[in-house]
Amino acid sequence: MKSFTLFNPKSLGDAVGALAAPTSSVKVLAGGQDLLTEMKEHLVEPDKLVNLKGVPGLDRIEFTAAGACTIGALVTVGALEEHAGVRERLRVLAEAAGSVGSPQIRSVGTVGGNLCQRPRCWYYRSEHAKCLKKGGDECFSFSGQNKYNAILGGGPSYIVHPSDLAPALVALGATVTLKCSTGERQVALERFFTLPGEGDIRRETVLRDDEVLTHVHVPAPAAGMQSTYVKFRERGSYDFALASVALALWRDGARVKEARVVLGGVAPIPWRAKAAEAALAGAAFEAATFARAADGAVQGAEGFGQNDYKIPLTKGLVQRALQSCG
Amino acid sequence: MRVLHLLINGDRVTVAAPEHWTLLEVLRYELGLTGSKQGCDKGDCGACTVLVDGKPVLACLTLAALCEERAVTTIEGLLPAHVKSGGSGPDPVQAAFDECGALQCGFCQPGMMLSARALLDRNACPTRTEIQDALAGNLCRCTGYTQIVEAVELAVAKHCGVAPRRPGSARPRGRSRPPPRRA
Ligand SMILES: Cc1cc2nc3c(=O)[nH]c(=O)nc-3n(C[C@@H](O)[C@@H](O)[C@H](O)COP(=O)(O)OP(=O)(O)OC[C@H]3O[C@@H](n4cnc5c(N)ncnc54)[C@H](O)[C@@H]3O)c2cc1C
Ligand code: FES
Ligand code: FES
Numbered sequence: 380m381k382s383f384t385l386f387n388p389k390s391l392g393d394a395v396g397a398l399a400a401p402t403s404s405v406k407v408l409a410g411g412q413d414l415l416t417e418m419k420e421h422l423v424e425p426d427k428l429v430n431l432k433g434v435p436g437l438d439r440i441e442f443t444a445a446g447a448c449t450i451g452a453l454v455t456v457g458a459l460e461e462h463a464g465v466r467e468r469l470r471v472l473a474e475a476a477g478s479v480g481s482p483q484i485r486s487v488g489t490v491g492g493n494l495c496q497r498p499r500c501w502y503y504r505s506e507h508a509k510c511l512k513k514g515g516d517e518c519f520s521f522s523g524q525n526k527y528n529a530i531l532g533g534g535p536s537y538i539v540h541p542s543d544l545a546p547a548l549v550a551l552g553a554t555v556t557l558k559c560s561t562g563e564r565q566v567a568l569e570r571f572f573t574l575p576g577e578g579d580i581r582r583e584t585v586l587r588d589d590e591v592l593t594h595v596h597v598p599a600p601a602a603g604m605q606s607t608y609v610k611f612r613e614r615g616s617y618d619f620a621l622a623s624v625a626l627a628l629w630r631d632g633a634r635v636k637e638a639r640v641v642l643g644g645v646a647p648i649p650w651r652a653k654a655a656e657a658a659l660a661g662a663a664f665e666a667a668t669f670a671r672a673a674d675g676a677v678q679g680a681e682g683f684g685q686n687d688y689k690i691p692l693t694k695g696l697v698q699r700a701l702q703s704c705g
Numbered sequence: 706m707r708v709l710h711l712l713i714n715g716d717r718v719t720v721a722a723p724e725h726w727t728l729l730e731v732l733r734y735e736l737g738l739t740g741s742k743q744g745c746d747k748g749d750c751g752a753c754t755v756l757v758d759g760k761p762v763l764a765c766l767t768l769a770a771l772c773e774e775r776a777v778t779t780i781e782g783l784l785p786a787h788v789k790s791g792g793s794g795p796d797p798v799q800a801a802f803d804e805c806g807a808l809q810c811g812f813c814q815p816g817m818m819l820s821a822r823a824l825l826d827r828n829a830c831p832t833r834t835e836i837q838d839a840l841a842g843n844l845c846r847c848t849g850y851t852q853i854v855e856a857v858e859l860a861v862a863k864h865c866g867v868a869p870r871r872p873g874s875a876r877p878r879g880r881s882r883p884p885p886r887r888a
Contacts (some may be wrong), residue, residue: 481842
């Protein structure tokens, strides 16, 4: 790992100030559970790290009386998983947090870092492969080893977004606050993530280098929400998702009123499965509907051989998520 | 270089190390505490697990410069801490690993025992599933995990005063964690 200077701002203002006019390469450091792995592989070599851990006020989870929830960017994934209010009211988020990495990763990794983490595609992670994401001109997964790559929304790069919190938070309709030295903006989390074909191919989000993600806001869910996060991993102990489903569901007796279905591990962004949601809205809560929703979830999906299995896997997970709400 | 004031296994130590060094590098290469193992050096194996303020963390993904003012426990500190708190001999987790032969090459063992210690400090009588979840980030390439889980169960049984399960009855780890029960 290349050496750097470590800056420990004591206020958010100082933190964004340090990002304002980068004279050298500067990176934000939260729990470091992703950033240090990137630095060790020489994928990023910042001259300066701005350590957010000393910035007060970013490590709280707060519910309003109406049930809206604000989560500070420095809340650890483990604290999110264990928070009684989150477990009770935002089940999909607690389950997603509990599925992240190992206990060691969860005790240090933060919510902000989880949303801003970089892809896990092994071509991207190898310092020897100059892929599209690193300024090269090819996504090697297309003709190479693509077992873990995208079946939806890919091209020209086929990474999958590795975050487990992102699909859950998109299903909950979350927004994020992004702050820079001159102001702040609110962005719907669904708009925060960008497809390789639409934004800067070297990034996965709209976050600018001079910005810090300070908070995640989850609006109060409409009454009666059922929700769950179903994740399938290659190893039982801990692993990234081969595919996952974040489901938020509202029922009216035997019918589905509304549903949000967001897929993880299968696309370069948390993938909102709108055709699945349409198949569910107003339909009877029964197996035939689940099957139609599963078909809808993989509408347009395409594998290139080694990742073909993700199509039936995703369909199975969508049905499993729905069944578990029975 | 940076001068660091650390609190390692209850001892205050002052050490100079390069700014970008991880806690693992400082422990092993400045302080000679080589019980914390450098396996993958990128978060995958858990062999470098230490406790920071009682929580299991990966020393390979922790900057030493950010550990000032925090209590670090390494495997070298378990026995002294146990003796200091009135016990005799090794920590009960260490004794149970010994009794169960819960190792082959031993490379994973310090990290395993620290993850187990962190669990027992917060939950003295965990279930088998809770033990398996707490050890999920510690990979062992030798044992198949059975004796490791049994060792933690033995430590639990002794502490909670119940009979340990029959040896050999631990299922191999690797089934997925059951989802938390729905509210
Ligand atoms: C072995 C291993 C297994 C893992 N398994 C999983 C898994 O199953 N699921 C999963 O979702 N993740 C997994 N992860 C990724 C893990 O790093 C994240 O889950 C963790 O939450 C990252 O948070 P952090 O605070 O450590 O981020 P950092 O490493 O500190 O930061 C990550 C990136 O985000 C940027 N950043 C961080 N915070 C902010 C902020 N507030 N504003 C702007 N930019 C910011 C940093 O500059 C950096 O680029 C795993 C990681 C490892 C090493
Ligand atoms: S050496 Fe730290 S996790 Fe492998
Ligand atoms: S005993 Fe060899 S790695 Fe566990």
